[in-house]
Amino acid sequence: MKAYKLIIFDFDGTLADSAPWFIGTLNDIAKAHGFRSVNEHEIEMLRGKPNREIIRYLGIRFWQMPAIARELRKRSLESAGMMKLFDGVPGLLQQIKSSGTQLAVVSSNGEETVRRVLGTSSDLVAHYACGVSLLGKAARFRQLQRKLKLRPSQVLAVGDEGRDVEAAHRSGFASAAVTWGYATEDALRRCSPTFVVNSLSELASLPQEGS
Numbered sequence: 001m002k003a004y005k006l007i008i009f010d011f012d013g014t015l016a017d018s019a020p021w022f023i024g025t026l027n028d029i030a031k032a033h034g035f036r037s038v039n040e041h042e043i044e045m046l047r048g049k050p051n052r053e054i055i056r057y058l059g060i061r062f063w064q065m066p067a068i069a070r071e072l073r074k075r076s077l078e079s080a081g082m083m084k085l086f087d088g089v090p091g092l093l094q095q096i097k098s099s100g101t102q103l104a105v106v107s108s109n110g111e112e113t114v115r116r117v118l119g120t121s122s123d124l125v126a127h128y129a130c131g132v133s134l135l136g137k138a139a140r141f142r143q144l145q146r147k148l149k150l151r152p153s154q155v156l157a158v159g160d161e162g163r164d165v166e167a168a169h170r171s172g173f174a175s176a177a178v179t180w181g182y183a184t185e186d187a188l189r190r191c192s193p194t195f196v197v198n199s200l201s202e203l204a205s206l207p208q209e210g211s
Contacts, residue, residue, distance in 0.1 A: 004101055005150050010159035011107035013181025016117050018083045025075055033068050035060045048184045051163050065134060073110040080116040088200040090121045095204060097124045106140050108132050137167035165191040176203060
């Protein structure tokens, strides 16, 4: 991936294995904010749905989303010590950094939580854009591109949800959809990412198409 000048990572489900915490917390949040609770079968079904369909299924109104996001960030920070990076993430980030490519994290989670979970690897990340709204990643992607004076072809966005791929499309970036996070592989493929990757080693060896 050396030819890319910037690689933007999502955090939850991409770098951090936070799905167990999120699933365990979701129904508590649902009770607090009055949207639909879900069982294990429904959670698995929702993994194959686009974000907007998930929101509709849960009965969340868009005006509720900022408060729900704040609650999730607050609880995530309180539970940061329970979250772990996926095996091999520190080594991958170090490899990318050593190649001369800049690293960024764009996440709906809070920066303090992201830094705590990354631990010593947090210093490898040059740019953080955290607390992003559910559908607001594309704007942050473009801000980073303009700030660093890069061409869209020099940026790769990596994430585990359709909204990550959609934000990359809207920004003109290449995208790598990882299959170890929240969304199913079929759901990710329907968004037409540039790459679909099944392991960190596969991610590290992607074709260098960012020149």
